[in-house]
Amino acid sequence: MSEGQRCLYIVVLLIHTTIGTGEGPTSPPSPRSSTFRIEDNELTGTFPPFEDIFGQVPEKQFATENNTVVTSQIGSTALIPCVIRNIGDGIISWIRRKDYHLLTVGLTTYSSDQRFQAIHLQHSEDWTLKVKFVQKRDAGVYECQVSSHPPTSIFLRLDVVEARAQISGPTEKYLKPGSTLRLQCSVVQTTEAPAFVFWYHNNRMINYDAERGVNVTTDPEQRLSDLLIPVAGINHAGNYTCVPNNAVPASIYVHIFNGENPAAMQSSSPKYLQLSSVTYIYTLTATYLIIR
Structure with a gap:
């Protein structure tokens, strides 16, 4: 649950509390509604399920097709796309598959090779891997991984040509x-x-x-x-x-x-x-x- 959802959930509980302490006739509570009563100086209550308030949490989904091929020439800049919807609190990581080298986590570059950089605009769903001054050895498969339980990934291939x-x-x-x-x-x-x-x-x-x-x-x-x-x-x-x-x-x-x-x-x-x-x-x- 994100921080914003937690805050909204607390506000809903406060509204239910206020309504429950008001005057006037009330109808018997339904099994899925909120009820409050004071017994022996203790406040007890039942609350509706979380999904009744917010609906089902949308599932993370890659918009970039798996096994996408990107072609770049030596000396140019390669842009390897990874678009994921409903990422929520998930974190995107880029991994070079031929040596399982972790390149980036979020917007932080973990590789000593600073030619690699994750590009992401605020509120966008695109986490593109940027490779500057492409070399022949950069060719191969790259993994775009989103943190989840278990993690999910797509794989993209970079082909390097010599113009x-x-x-x-x-x-x-x-x-x-x-x-x-x-x-x-x-x-x-x-x-x-x-x-x-x-x-x-x-x-x-x-x-x-x-x-x-x-x-x-x-x-x-x-x-x-x-x-x-x-x-x-x-x-x-x-x-x-x-x-x-x-x-x-x-x-x-x-x-x-x-x-x-x-x-x-x-x-x-x-x-x-x-x-x-x-x-x-x-x-x-x-x-x-x-x-x-």
């Missing part, structure tokens, strides 16, 4: 001078839109290099970023990297050359790709002349 960038097409692109260079980068396996996507040419960030013929457009909600160079020149050859703020980057190497595409370019080694664009063209030309 990554992906540039469409092969990892190497071959163009002639004057051709249009178009690259599209998508962010996959993501649970939230990137705040930004940066493009790098070798080690230079080129999002704002309009004077060099580079045009970058990004649609965060669609998880897409496009790089366009309408007229590509020799200076545009090299490594291009798409770097979202919340995902693993992706790279592609662009070759720009005159003449036919030699077979040797199809299997360029990583060491060979580190050559500057100008050195690369000279080396390619010399090799082609020797073979010929």
Whole structure:
């Protein structure tokens, strides 16, 4: 019985006492009504059952479905819900099942890992477990337990994914001078839109290099970023990297050359790709002349 219910019950008893000591005719008491009488200087009485005054105590009930799956990406914030109705004096605890580690009791965090926190607004029925800066090791089953006799629980699973960038097409692109260079980068396996996507040419960030013929457009909600160079020149050859703020980057190497595409370019080694664009063209030309 809660403190408020106890107070209300006492008030009801006082009202019954006042009515019982009043003047005037009274009808015989029913078995379930309150009666008072003085016998040998002692006050005795009978009271109606508690449930007749307040009704049946509502049963605790989880509104969050058992075995709910929450997916979050590495580095983001995960919110694992637990909504329970008619909690009364019950207390919510969160437990990590893989090691039976007690994370929170009520609004108090018991784990030494302060990334875990119970979120609850006053008078709400929601006791969400918040996990900040999610890591791969956070994946697994979590138990939302409410104190009762015996305790009752539901189990929820946190899946952790690693968002990554992906540039469409092969990892190497071959163009002639004057051709249009178009690259599209998508962010996959993501649970939230990137705040930004940066493009790098070798080690230079080129999002704002309009004077060099580079045009970058990004649609965060669609998880897409496009790089366009309408007229590509020799200076545009090299490594291009798409770097979202919340995902693993992706790279592609662009070759720009005159003449036919030699077979040797199809299997360029990583060491060979580190050559500057100008050195690369000279080396390619010399090799082609020797073979010929």
